[in-house]
Amino acid sequence: xxxxxxxxxxxxxxxxxxxxxxxxxxxxxxxxxxxxxxxxxxxxxxxxxxxxxxxxxxxxxxxxxxxxxxxxxxxxxxxxxxxxxxxxxxxxxxxxxxxxxxxxxxxxxxxxxxxxxxxxxxxxxxxxxxxxxxxxxxxxxxxxxxxxxxxxxxxxxxxxxxxxxxxxxxxxxxxxxxxxxxxxxxxxxxxxxxxxxxxxxxxxxxxxxxxxxxxxxxxxxxxxxxxxxxxxxxxxxxxxxxxxxxxxxxxxxxxxxxxxxxxxxxxxxxxxxxxxxxxxxxxxxxxxxxxxxxxxxxxxxxxxxxxxxxxxxxxxxxxxxxxxx
Amino acid sequence: xxxxxxxxxxxxxxxxxxxxxxxxxxxxxxxxxxxxxxxxxxxxxxxxxxxxxxxxxxxxxxxxxxxxxxxxxxxxxxxxxxxxxxxxxxxxxxxxxxxxxxxxxxxxxxxxxxxxxxxxxxxxxxxxxxxxxxxxxxxxxxxxxxxxxxxxxxxxxxxxxxxxxxxxxxxxxxxxxxxxxxxxxxxxxxxxxxxxxxxxxxxxxxxxxxxxxxxxxxxxxxxxxxxxxxxxxxxxxxxxxxxxxxxxxxxxxxxxxxxxxxxxxx
Numbered sequence: 001x002x003x004x005x006x007x008x009x010x011x012x013x014x015x016x017x018x019x020x021x022x023x024x025x026x027x028x029x030x031x032x033x034x035x036x037x038x039x040x041x042x043x044x045x046x047x048x049x050x051x052x053x054x055x056x057x058x059x060x061x062x063x064x065x066x067x068x069x070x071x072x073x074x075x076x077x078x079x080x081x082x083x084x085x086x087x088x089x090x091x092x093x094x095x096x097x098x099x100x101x102x103x104x105x106x107x108x109x110x111x112x113x114x115x116x117x118x119x120x121x122x123x124x125x126x127x128x129x130x131x132x133x134x135x136x137x138x139x140x141x142x143x144x145x146x147x148x149x150x151x152x153x154x155x156x157x158x159x160x161x162x163x164x165x166x167x168x169x170x171x172x173x174x175x176x177x178x179x180x181x182x183x184x185x186x187x188x189x190x191x192x193x194x195x196x197x198x199x200x201x202x203x204x205x206x207x208x209x210x211x212x213x214x215x216x217x218x219x220x221x222x223x224x225x226x227x228x229x230x231x232x233x234x235x236x237x238x239x240x241x242x243x244x245x246x247x248x249x250x251x252x253x254x255x256x257x258x259x260x261x262x263x264x265x266x267x268x269x270x271x272x273x274x275x276x277x278x279x280x281x282x283x284x285x286x287x288x289x290x291x292x293x294x295x296x297x298x299x300x301x302x303x304x305x306x307x308x309x310x311x312x313x314x315x316x317x318x319x320x321x322x323x324x325x
Numbered sequence: 326x327x328x329x330x331x332x333x334x335x336x337x338x339x340x341x342x343x344x345x346x347x348x349x350x351x352x353x354x355x356x357x358x359x360x361x362x363x364x365x366x367x368x369x370x371x372x373x374x375x376x377x378x379x380x381x382x383x384x385x386x387x388x389x390x391x392x393x394x395x396x397x398x399x400x401x402x403x404x405x406x407x408x409x410x411x412x413x414x415x416x417x418x419x420x421x422x423x424x425x426x427x428x429x430x431x432x433x434x435x436x437x438x439x440x441x442x443x444x445x446x447x448x449x450x451x452x453x454x455x456x457x458x459x460x461x462x463x464x465x466x467x468x469x470x471x472x473x474x475x476x477x478x479x480x481x482x483x484x485x486x487x488x489x490x491x492x493x494x495x496x497x498x499x500x501x502x503x504x505x506x507x508x509x510x511x512x513x514x515x516x517x518x519x520x521x522x523x524x525x526x527x528x529x530x531x532x533x534x535x536x537x538x539x540x541x542x543x544x545x546x547x548x549x550x551x552x553x554x555x556x557x558x559x560x561x562x563x564x565x566x567x568x569x570x571x572x573x574x575x576x577x578x579x580x581x582x583x584x585x586x587x588x589x590x591x
Contacts, residue, residue: 071424073587094427110342122331
């Protein structure tokens with residue numbers, strides 16, 4: 001597989017003026033505090049990969065993406081995107097990438113989206129046939145036909161985000177950066193955008209790098225997850241592997257037909273409710289299975305209702321944020 | 326040229342969008358026209374009352390002031406909104422949006438906002454300048470007309486250079502526009518009048534430190550046959566060259582600033 005992005009020992013510092021004590025000191029002192037926003041990270045991404053960048057606010061996700069997009073210069077280390085140094089060859093790099101900032105619009109606010117598209121076609125020197133083909137595709141899959149003639153300011157957030165995505169990929173970029181593309185959207189709009197990103201990847205082998213705080217986005221779109229915290233990569237593995245290796249517990253809730261005062265089952269800790277009519281078990285999956293637990297319970301009392309909750313990616317990541325790997 | 330075509334498309338789009346707010350567009354133009362119309366009228370009243378300002382008649386004053394306003398408005402159409410006021414693009418985060426496009430940053434900043442409000446100033450200045458030149462046409466030669474065009478170009482380059490220079494300061498410090506207010510707008514008001522009425526150090530500063538006098542004062546001396554020293558003659562004749570140099574200097578500073586911005590991010 002062709003390697004699209006190569007990052008070696010990449011670091012990025014921010015200088016921040018020290019703010020201790022008096023206003024005068026702050027105005028005239030030249031003291032700075034250095035913040036290591038990204039601290040010597042390594043990774044590479046192959047053509048066609050779907051990668052989710054995850055991490056708490058301020059972890060260094062956006063800084064990394066900005067360095068890959070050529071907006072920021074690295075403090076040290078190497079970045080190569082499709083064979084270019086993105087910062088030194090910013091304009092060349094720009095032809096190959098599409099960027100969507102979920103919180104910021106790229107569209108011309110007072111004009112219909114078609115006007116912005118025409119301008120982008122000129123800026124990127126997109127050939128007519130590719131432009132026409134892409135417009136056809138977007139109108140069909142992103143439902144742009146119905147909003148084609150409305151000024152952008154009249155569009156709903158979901159409609160606008162679909163248009164933003166279309167605007168970002170009009171020039172057929174091989175690499176797509178999506179910084180929180182589904183923020184604030186309803187379920188229908190989220191699903192439509194997820195499906196379209198997957199379609200792009202399927203049909204054009206577009207490589208996608210996505211950041212999101214919605215773990216559903218990551219689970220449904222990404223094959224690989226890179227978890228960044230405090231400027232370093234904490235986890236870099238396939239999403240399925242993350243689920244398996246960190247998914248150590250499950251919660252089983254049962255309703256019983258007769259009250260039970262105590263259970264003694266190896267590998268499961270139970271807590272009663274309603275005088276023993278309802279029980280919540282936390283199952284340690286390294287010792288036992290949910291199936292075995294249910295079997296053990298049914299030997300003692302008849303089960304009327306049962307609910308099994310596996311740990312979602314969101315819970316796994318929350319645990320990693322809190323407790324480390 | 327490729328860039329001119331793209332600029333043309335941006336301008337067409339700008340007007341299409343602006344027409345959504347027709348009233349605001351025309352009232353903005355009118356406000357500008359009216360404001361500067363009053364300034365020219367003031368010169369007329371002063372020169373009517375006192376004859377001349379140190380030998381400068383109403384026509385002379387109109388050419389002196391007209392040169393500074395006309396070059397300012399032409400540069401303003403391109404650079405005033407998003408280059409001089411770069412800090413707004415930085416603090417709003419819009420700058421990142423420009424940096425992902427395959428086009429130079431200054432070009433994009435120029436394209437992204439057409440300075441429509443300056444059209445009022447251009448119109449009112451053209452009216453007064455043409456009137457003044459017609460009335461002094463007896464002392465205009467072919468050389469004067471050619472020189473006038475070159476001096477306007479030089480002036481536009483100095484004004485544009487100033488906007489780029491003061492705009493790019495916001496790469497190093499936020500809220501750099503206060504500095505532009507003092508060093509560019511306020512200091513430049515001196516050159517609305519003939520510099521010979523002020524103490525000499527003001528002329529020195531406005532010639533060699535911040536070259537605002539090169540925009541209009543020295544060119545006016547040449548056009549109006551008021552040159553008295555060799556220094557004045559050289560500065561006048563060289564004003565288009567000084568404009569080019571100042572503009573190149575400002576581009577250099579801008580690019581250094583951009584590197585600093587991307588390099589330090591604070």
